[in-house]
Structures are given as C-alpha cells and as structure tokens.
Amino acid sequence: MELTYLTYEVRGDVAILGLNRPQKRNAISDAFVEELAMLVRRAESEAKAGVIHGHGPHFCAGLDLAEHVKKTPFEGVHGSRRWHEVFGWMQKGKLPWFAALHGAVVGGGLELASSVHVRVADSTAFFALPEGQRGIFVGGGASVRSARLMGLARMTDMMLTGRSVDVDTAERWNLVQYVVPEGEALEKAIALAAHAATNAEISNYAIINALPRIQDMSTDDGLFVESFIASFTATSPEAEERLNAFLTKKVGKVANPNA
Template sequence: MEASAPARPSAQDSGPLVTYELRGAVAWIALNRPNKRNAINDALLDALGAAITRAGAEARAVVLHGEGPCFSAGLDLAEHRARSAEEVFHHSRGWHAVFALIRRGRIPVVAALHGATVGGGLELAAACQLRVADDTTFFALPEGQRGIYVGGGASVHVARLLGASRMADMMLTGRVLDAAAAERAGLANYLVPAGTAPARAGELAEKMAGMAPLTVLGVLHALPRIQDMSEEDGLFVESLVAALAQTGPEAAARLADFVEKRGAKVAGPGT
C-alpha cells in the first residue's frame, strides 16, 4: 500500500488526522485523534504514510508523537469489521508497508511516547529508530486477550526489541509494562519525567539531523540488515559501509576538525 495524500477525517474526528510541522531540519508529526486515543484506522494510516514521505523529502529527522491523553491505543476496533482471511492478510500488509516508510526511510524517526502505547501503537513505536518514554507511558499487546493476533509487525520488530519470550508473556497473559520496565527490557531507549518526552525527542532529532548523510544511511539501512546476516556476511557489509562513509566529503572535514582540536571530544554521561 503506497502512502496517499492526507486523508480527510471521519465524521467523528475534527481537524487533520495527522499534523505536520517543519522546525528547521526536523519534521514534527503528530497523531491527531485525541478523542479516540489516537486509535489507528485506515485514514490515519494513509495520512501518516504521506507525512513520513514528505518528511523524507524535506527534513533530516522526525519527531513522532501523539496529541491528547496518549501516544496511541492501537487499532481502531470501533471501525474494525468482519474480514475474510484474505482481507485480513492484505490489511496487515498495508500496515507493514506504511511502517516500512519509517524503518527503511531516508531519515531517522524518534517516537515521543506518553500514556497508552499499546497494540498497533506499540507496533508503530517499534518501527521508529528511537523511543523516548515519559513516566506515564505503558506498553501492552492486548491482541492475545481479544482472540486476534498482531498484524502491524510486532512479531518481528517488538520481538527483536524485547525478545520473543517477553513478547509471548505480554500476549499470553496480558502483561502491561510500565515505562521503567520497558526501559529495562530494551523497549524504550530513554526514560524521562512526565510531559518531557517531546522536548527530549526534539533534542535527539536535532543531533541526528546534523549527522553526515552517509553515516545515517549506514545506520538506517545497513545495521538492521546486518542483524539478519551470518557473521562473515555482516562483517563484509560493515567494511563496505565504512569505506563508503569514511571516504565521503563530510568525513574528511569532521575528522580534520577533531585532529586539529576543533571538534568536541566524547564526554562522560551528564557532563
């Protein structure tokens, strides 16, 4: 499923389903169904795909967040209807295609999370390169308790972050992880006080927006693929990407700055 133009909201929604703001080199994209806890329906998914595509053309990084009480409560079950097995298959593949715009895009995406980040909302967060969770965030995969199965990529991407055993626990028992537990498990990269996730995500996005494009390309496109390769194949690809990045025009200037003591040195945490 290709990303279409921003979809019109349904009669129950007011305003655009996804908002977009370019702040310098960072695109700020927000899920905007606060009265529906940012539940994801097909129209919102299409609008999100269009926003991510636009950001790839004019920004260097993205902050993705949710308006209202939470990041996203997942699939809009109120609009869920009976589907045949074939229809469910293609519906799931449509989610995969939009989320792939994030995972395989040109620029990194930082998710700023608060409140419910469950079901499809968790799958969306897992598609992002980094996740900043505030103290109010909680994570769940309630599909197992509802007699259905995940369809937005959790079997691959959430399981890779948490491990298959932890994901199975969440699906089989309905276990909910708070923000601190999610950080310990590797699901959240950063844990911040309530209400501060967008600000922290913005700081990270600004830092990533200033990175050399060839380095970003390697991190976004080579690193995930290397995880699926044999050791020797992975090391070979690493060497190829190193050769590409280290001979790029920006690398020479940045390395010269460091050698000539114009560049910042690595400092300890909190310095």
C-alpha cells in the same frame, strides 16, 4: 491535502508528526495509515530527522477495532501488509525517526513505536499487546520488530497473559531508550532528533538501513558488509571534512558522562 488524523510541522531540520485522534486514543485506521504514509514521504523531502508523538492523553491505543471487525480475512491481510509497508518506510527510509511516548502505547501503538529508531517515554507511558484477549494476532509488525526489541519470551508473556508493563520495565526490556518525567518526552525527542540531523546524511542512512540488515546476517557476512560500508562512508567528502575538523580540534571530543 488537508490533514484529518495527524498534525505536521517542521522545526529547523526536524519534521514533527502528531497522531491526532485523541477522542479515539489515537487508534489507527486505514485512512490514518494513508495519511501517515503521505507525511513520512513529505518529511523525507523537507527534513533531516523526524519525531512522531500523540496528541491527547495517550500516544496510541492501537488498531481501530470498530473498523477492523467489519473486514473480511482477505481485507485484513491487505490492511496488515499496508501497515508493514508504511511502518517500514520509517524504519528503513531516509530519515532517523524518534518517538515521544506517553500514556497508552498499546497494540498497534507499540508496533508503530517499534518501527522508529529511538524511543523516548515519559513516566505515564505503559505498554501492552492485548491482541490475544481480543481473539486476534498482532498484524502491524510486532512479531518481528517488537519481538526483536524485547525478546521472544517477553513478548510471548505479554500476548498470552495480557500483561501491561510500566515505563521502567519497558526500559529494562529495551522497548524504550530514554525515560523522562511526565510531559517532557516530546521536547526530549525533538532535541535528540535535532542532534541526529547534524550527522552526515550518509552516516545516518547507513546506521538505520545497514545495522538491521547486519543483525539478520551470519557473523562473517555481517563483518564483510560492515567493512564495505565503513570504507564507503569514510571516503565521502563530508567525512573528510568532519575528520579534518576533529584532527584540527575545531570540534570537541566525546563527552565523558561521568564528569
């Protein structure tokens, strides 16, 4: 399939997806979502980790409003549910996903970024949820994913006031985990993804699929599920090999960041 809205490459064990509508600030259309769906599935068969980034001056400025304004309410519901489904493949699929963010990370762009597991932003990035000023409501998962990252009060503020926040504020709010100088987000995200790709596959799968579910459980239920996952992963052949390598000092200890 010839790609129209995204680019795709694999470096080692890392699949790299690039949003490629720079003339539209990488706005997300229905066709864009379908291409993303195809590439997420392709990445799962060709890589061990994934990175998503934006070509041009922005990561993604959100929903393609020119397309959306022509939809009936029922078509809008179906489109929203498709976003939920495809973004959910990233959030709870086979691979750990990393986002490299710069410029506008706005509306649907923030919803897409909230679907991955680790977010790296450079100093040019800014974040907003302007749907309230457009007479609409978030529809790509922000009410669940973005709100759980930054908290209900902060998201309510952003939606009611149209507030745009800079990258340092976004880091304090837990919207991003790494802040780097301008132009360095993509290579940092690729390096992190390559490192994650060296983990045991079963460990990565448990981290990205079990942790979000445990957060939705009661304390007792979460601890019960944790014990089973810990036991299951620890008895895998790969875990035995890695634990023995550590015990025989064939691999290094955890690095001290203060050294």
